[in-house]
Amino acid sequence: MRVAVKDACLLIDLANGGLLEAWFQLGIETCTTDLVLRQVKADNQWQAVKAFVDASLLLVHSLSGNELLKIHTITLTSQSVLKTGQLFIWPSN
Secondary structure (H helix, E strand, O other), X not given: OEEEEOOHHHHXXXXXXXXXXXXXXXXXXXXXXXXXHOOOOOHHHXXXXXXXXXXXXXXXXXXXXXXXXXXXXXXXXXXXXXXOOOEEEEOOO
């Protein structure tokens, strides 16, 4: 399974709860964008999240405006994607 974190609240809540390590031990491929990471501002939260970025467990993508629009269009039309408030979830190939 792959998960795209689209809201920093999820990362912040996992960091505050000390649950980031448990999340990444589940083996779910997790990615986000640099825009989402910029929302993690508190130093203790950033250090916790950054450790998983540095370990290549949280994959960070930089997207252009056109790419963001394409993703938005795909998620609106795709039936194989589970959409929640903070995540996109889709099966691994």
